[in-house]
Amino acid sequence: MSAIVDMHCHLDLYPDPVRAVKTIAASKEYVLSVTTTPKAWRGTAKLAAGCPRIKTALGLHPQLAKERRGELALFDRLLPEARYVGEIGLDGRPACVSSWNDQVHVFEHILSSCADHGGRILSLHSRAAASEVLNNLGQRSAE
Template sequence: MTPLWVYFNCHLDLYSDHVGIIADCDQERVATLAVTTTPKAWSRNCELTAESHYVRVGLGMHPQLIQEREQEIALFERYLPSARYVGEVGLDAGPRFYKSFEAQERVFSRILRASAEQGNKILSIHSVRTTSKVLKHLEESRLFDNSQAILHWFTGTVSEARRAVELGCYFSINEEMLRSEKHRKLISIFPLDRLLTETDGPFILHEGTPLRPSDVHRTVHEIALIHNLAPLDAGKLILNNLRQLVSRV
């Protein structure tokens, strides 16, 4: 059946009840991208979701773990031919992770190069304090010749947002972003046909509880307000964006 909601960049295996989350996705008809933070987690996530109609798994190598796990890039590259979705990958120059930045760039460059060479990939990309660097890597990799990229939890500037749009990026929006006037302004300039919704669960909380799949309805409602749309129309638009994204690869 056709999905009702879009739930990108979910850390399924970090929920205490990950089996229940998968069941919720199927029951609520939520098209979900379950990202992983290390390639070692990919096979297990694929097993957990093998019977799901609505959950797909991304092969990931999270930048915050690169200092300890750079050597796992070989395992990532071994699995990549079997993965259509890639994530969570990217760069993070936050204070806790800046010391591994050179290693992060090495890994990210290899991921982009291999993805571009193989083609037909959809990437969910982390870009904390590194938007310009991430966009430069995307430009140099020529990823968009045959693949697509979603900027997860985008926190760049207006000019960086416009540059990302020109490149062809999509943007996944979550509830936490909508609490910031700066981010609401950014969302207002993102093209409507490049918007997706996410939760980054279980890291974002609502009233002290990790967000669950159907909680994306609040994000859809806020996107509708920002873009002066009816919530139902905003929901349909986001679903159509997902269809277009998937059809392009």
């Protein structure tokens, strides 16, 4: 029997996340539950407590970078507890262009923080920005 793996799930955004966790546990699926803000990480991780097949990632979604860049200090405080990081990245769609500089700042900060802590498993957002995301990753690996 093969296992089902969902490597990008916003568990905390489900209408009934507790029920979703029970369904995942019963089905023996593996899930990477990504968060959109550092403030959401602890609560989302708590939802999955006792379900070892659900891993919770510490994230700051690029669409929220402008409004939530003030949470980078919290991100840095939580990072030692998090093996997984996501959802992070860049969104180059026209609707997100006004926050581009904030997105780049947040993404570069998170990549540097992860490198400083020995690396992490990342879940990346790269909508209309794949080249820029890969360039940032390449710069970090060259450092």
